[in-house]
Amino acid sequence: MNPRLPRAIDQGLASCHVCGKVTPVVAHRCPRCGSALHLRKPASLKRTVALLLAALALYAPANMLPVMTISEIGNVMASTILQGMVEFWRREAYPIAIVIFVASIMIPIVKIVALVWLCAAASGKVHPSPRILGRIYWFTELLGRWSMVDIFVVSILVALVQFGAYMNVTPGPGALAFAGVVVLTMFAAMSFDPRLLWDRLEILNAAKTPQPPPDRE
Amino acid sequence: MVWVVPILAVLIGGWLIYQNLASRGPVAQVTFDTAEGIAAGKTEVRCRSVRVGMVKDLELSGDLKSVLITIQMDRHAAALLCEDTRFWVVKPRVSATDISGLGTLLTGAYIEVEPGRGPQGPTSFRGLEEPPPTNRDVPGRRLVLTADEAGSLAVGSPIFYMGVEVGRIEKRELAPDGRQVRYHAFIRQEFSTLVRENTRFWNTSGVDISASATGIKVRTPSFQAMLAGGASFGIPDGLEAGEAAPDDMNFKLYEDEDVAQTSLFNPTLKVLLLFEQSVRGLTKGSSVEFRGIPIGRVANISFDYLPSGVDSRVPVLVEIDPALLRRSMPGHVAGPNGVFLKQAVAEGLRAALNTESYITGTLYVDFAYYPAAAPAQLTQVGEYPVVPTLSSGLVQLEMKVTAILNKIQALPLDEVMGSINKAAEESATTIAAARTTLDEINTTAAAARKMLDDPQFRALPADLRTTLTDLQKTISSIGPDGSMQGDLLRTLDELRASLRSIKSLSTTIDDKPNSLLFGKDSSGNPIPRAPRVKH
Numbered sequence: 001m002n003p004r005l006p007r008a009i010d011q012g013l014a015s016c017h018v019c020g021k022v023t024p025v026v027a028h029r030c031p032r033c034g035s036a037l038h039l040r041k042p043a044s045l046k047r048t049v050a051l052l053l054a055a056l057a058l059y060a061p062a063n064m065l066p067v068m069t070i071s072e073i074g075n076v077m078a079s080t081i082l083q084g085m086v087e088f089w090r091r092e093a094y095p096i097a098i099v100i101f102v103a104s105i106m107i108p109i110v111k112i113v114a115l116v117w118l119c120a121a122a123s124g125k126v127h128p129s130p131r132i133l134g135r136i137y138w139f140t141e142l143l144g145r146w147s148m149v150d151i152f153v154v155s156i157l158v159a160l161v162q163f164g165a166y167m168n169v170t171p172g173p174g175a176l177a178f179a180g181v182v183v184l185t186m187f188a189a190m191s192f193d194p195r196l197l198w199d200r201l202e203i204l205n206a207a208k209t210p211q212p213p214p215d216r217e
Numbered sequence: 218m219v220w221v222v223p224i225l226a227v228l229i230g231g232w233l234i235y236q237n238l239a240s241r242g243p244v245a246q247v248t249f250d251t252a253e254g255i256a257a258g259k260t261e262v263r264c265r266s267v268r269v270g271m272v273k274d275l276e277l278s279g280d281l282k283s284v285l286i287t288i289q290m291d292r293h294a295a296a297l298l299c300e301d302t303r304f305w306v307v308k309p310r311v312s313a314t315d316i317s318g319l320g321t322l323l324t325g326a327y328i329e330v331e332p333g334r335g336p337q338g339p340t341s342f343r344g345l346e347e348p349p350p351t352n353r354d355v356p357g358r359r360l361v362l363t364a365d366e367a368g369s370l371a372v373g374s375p376i377f378y379m380g381v382e383v384g385r386i387e388k389r390e391l392a393p394d395g396r397q398v399r400y401h402a403f404i405r406q407e408f409s410t411l412v413r414e415n416t417r418f419w420n421t422s423g424v425d426i427s428a429s430a431t432g433i434k435v436r437t438p439s440f441q442a443m444l445a446g447g448a449s450f451g452i453p454d455g456l457e458a459g460e461a462a463p464d465d466m467n468f469k470l471y472e473d474e475d476v477a478q479t480s481l482f483n484p485t486l487k488v489l490l491l492f493e494q495s496v497r498g499l500t501k502g503s504s505v506e507f508r509g510i511p512i513g514r515v516a517n518i519s520f521d522y523l524p525s526g527v528d529s530r531v532p533v534l535v536e537i538d539p540a541l542l543r544r545s546m547p548g549h550v551a552g553p554n555g556v557f558l559k560q561a562v563a564e565g566l567r568a569a570l571n572t573e574s575y576i577t578g579t580l581y582v583d584f585a586y587y588p589a590a591a592p593a594q595l596t597q598v599g600e601y602p603v604v605p606t607l608s609s610g611l612v613q614l615e616m617k618v619t620a621i622l623n624k625i626q627a628l629p630l631d632e633v634m635g636s637i638n639k640a641a642e643e644s645a646t647t648i649a650a651a652r653t654t655l656d657e658i659n660t661t662a663a664a665a666r667k668m669l670d671d672p673q674f675r676a677l678p679a680d681l682r683t684t685l686t687d688l689q690k691t692i693s694s695i696g697p698d699g700s701m702q703g704d705l706l707r708t709l710d711e712l713r714a715s716l717r718s719i720k721s722l723s724t725t726i727d728d729k730p731n732s733l734l735f736g737k738d739s740s741g742n743p744i745p746r747a748p749r750v751k752h
Contacts, residue, residue, distance in 0.1 A: 043219065046219055047219045050219040050220050050222050050223050051219075051222055051223070053223035053226070053227075054222045054223035054225065054226030054227070055226070057223060057226040057227040057229075057230045057231075058226050058229065058230045060230055060234065061230045061233040061234050061237075064234060064237065065233055065234070065237050077258065077259060083258075173233050173236065173237065174233075176233070177229075177230060177233055180226065180229070180230075184222070184226065
C-alpha cells in the first residue's frame with residue numbers, strides 16, 4: 001500500500017453530491033449550489049439492502065408470470081422469460097437463448113448477489129481484497145444498463161405488433177415485475193456508496209496499525 | 218422509512234403471483250386415442266367456444282395405446298368437471314352430411330368440453346373420438362329405433378318429417394341379442410311433439426323403386442339422405458295421432474314407407490289358411506285385408522304346416538291383428554281369440570284369395586263374412602287355428618249367382634203380372650179415345666184444304682201486288698225527283714228570302730230605332746256630325 005495520504009473525511013471535507021465542490025461538512029449546505037452536504041451518502045447500506053430486498057421480492061413473479069402474450073389467429077401463447085428461452089433453445093437458436101438467459105435471468109440475479117456481497121463487505125461481514133471489490137463494483141455499474149433489454153423488446157413488440165385478430169402482442173404481468181426488478185437494482189446500485197468499502201479497508205488497516213477510527217456519518 | 222420499498226415490493230409481487238395462481242382451476246386428465254392437432258401450451262379447451270382451459274401437457278399412456286392430455290382448467294371452469302363431462306377434439310371434419318370445424322383450419326384444433334350433470338370432482342376423463350352430434354343440454358326428444366338391419370343409416374343421418382329435417386341419428390349399436398340394430402335418435406325440441414305413440418319410422422335411404430298395382434313408383438329422398446341415409450316418420454294415413462311419445466321410447470324402424478304405412482296392425486294372431494287353388498302371386502308379406510282394410514300379412518307359405526300326405530291344399534300362414542278383426546265382427550265378442558274365431562267362423566268368416574293387381578298378378582288374402590257360405594268349423598292344425606277358406610273365382614261366382622237367383626225367385630211375379638194386365642187394359646181404352654181424336658183432326662184438315670182450294674183465296678196475292686205498286690208510286694212522288702220535292706224547294710227559297718229581309722230590317726232598327734217612324738235615310742253615305750259644343 002502507498003504511503004498514506006490524508007483523506008477528505010479526516011479533514012471534515014465533503015464533496016457536494018450535485019456540483020462536486022469540496023467544502024467543510026460543518027457548512028451543511030454547499031456554498032455554490034445550496035444542496036445538502038454529507039461526508040458519505042446517508043443510510044447508504046440500509047437503502048441499498050432495502051431496495052435489493054424489494055428487487056428480490058419482485059424477481060419471483062418476474063420469472064413466474066408471463067411477460068408477453070402473443071395471439072396469432074386464435075392461437076394464444078403466453079410465455080414467461082424462462083419458457084421463451086427454452087423455446088428458443090429447443091428451436092436450436094442457441095445464441096438468442098443465451099442472450100436471453102444472460103440478459104434477463106443471469107444479470108439481475110448476479111447484480112443482486114454482487115450488491116449484497118458489496119454491502120456485506122462494506123459492513124465488515126466479509127473481508128475480500130480491495131482489487132476484487134473494485135472489479136465487482138465496476139461490474140455492477142456496467143451491467144446495470146443492459147438489464148433493461150427484455151423490457152425494451154417487450155415494449156417494442158407490443159407497440160409494433162398490433163394486427164387486430166391476426167396477431168397481437170400484449171404485455172403480461174411478468175413484464176411489470178421484471179421492470180420493477182431492473183429499476184430497483186439500478187436504484188440499489190445508485191444508493192450504494194462505494195467509499196464505504198474503502199472506509200472499511202481503512203478500519204481494517206487501522207486495526208493492524210493502531211490508529212483512532214474515523215467517525216463516519 | 219426506506220423499508221417501505223421492500224414491503225411494497227413484497228406485497229406487489231405476492232399479489233401478482235396470487236392473481237396468477239388463483240386464476241388457475243383444477244387439472245383434468247383426458248385420454249384420447251390420438252393427439253392429432255393438439256399441442257401442449259397451445260391447444261385451448263373451450264366450452265361453447267369460450268376458453269375454459271389450456272392443454273398443459275401431452276404424453277403417451279403407460280400401455281402406449283392412448284394419449285394422456287393434461288388440461289389446466291381456468292378457475293371459473295372448475296364446475297365443468299363432472300362425472301359425465303365429455304371432451305372431444307374439434308378439427309375440420311367433412312362428411313356427406315356435414316362440414317364442421319372449418320374455423321379450426323386456421324386456428325388449429327381445440328378441445329371442446331361439454332359440461333356434465335353428475336357430481337363434480339373427477340379429474341380423469343375418456344375423450345370422445347367423434348364429436349357427439351347433439352349436445353345433451355339441447356332440449357328435445359330422444360328415441361330408440363330398432364331395425365332389422367343397419368342399411369345405410371349412420372350416425373349423423375338426418376331424420377325427416379314430411380321432408381323437413383327435424384333430428385338426427387346420434388348413435389348406432391347392436392341390440393344385446395345381436396339380431397337387431399338400435400339407433401338413438403334425437404328430435405329437436407320444436408318438433409318433438411310430432412312424435413306420437415303410434416308414429417311409424419322408416420328408412421328413406423337410397424332410391425326406392427317399386428312396382429305395384431298403380432304402376433312403377435320411384436321415390437327419392439333428399440340428396441343428403443341419398444348419400445348418407447336418413448329416416449322419416451309419420452302417422453299412417455287414416456290413423457289418429459296418439460299420445461305424445463315420451464323420452465327413450467322404442468320404435469320399430471321399417472325398411473320403407475310402404476311397409477310403415479301398411480303396418481297399421483300389430484299382428485299377434487297367427488292363423489293357418491288352406492287354399493285349394495294356386496297361391497301363385499301370393500308372397501311372404503302379401504297383405505291380408507278385411508273388406509279392403511289391412512289387418513295383417515302373409516307370414517309364410519309352406520307345406521311344412523300340414524302333416525304330409527294328408528291334404529293337398531296349400532297352407533298359408535297369416536299374421537293378423539286380432540283387435541282389428543274383432544272390430545269388424547258384428548257385435549262385440551269378449552274372451553280369448555280362440556273363442557272369438559270360433560264364433561266368427563260360425564257367423565261366416567271366410568278367407569279368400571283375391572287378385573290385387575291384374576298387371577303384376579299379385580294376390581292378397583281377403584277376409585269377409587259370407588253368411589250364405591256352406592257351414593264350416595274352426596279347426597286346429599298343430600298350434601294354429603285354421604279358418605275355412607273359399608276359393609276365389611268359380612266358387613264365389615257360383616255363390617253369387619245362386620244368391621241372385623234366389624232373389625229373383627223371391628220376387629212376387631204373379632202379382633206383378635196381374636197388375637201388368639190391368640195396365641194393358643187401361644191403355645187399350647186410352648188408345649181408342651186417342652183414335653177418335655185423330656179422326657176429328659183429320660176432318661179439320663180436310664176443311665182447311667177446301668178453303669185453300671177456293672179461287673177467291675187464290676186471287677188474294679194478285680190484289681196484294683197491285684196495292685203495293687200504288688204505294689210505290691205514291692212514295693216516288695215524295696222522292697228527290699218527285700213533284701212534291703220541287704214544291705218544297707221553292708217554298709224553302711221564299712222562306713229564306715223573307716228571313717233575309719227580316720234580318721236587314723232588324724239591323725236597321727238596331728242602328729236607328731226611330732226609322733220605324735221616320736223611315737230610312739235615303740243616302741247610304743254617312744253624314745259627319747258637327748262637334749257638340751259644351752255650354
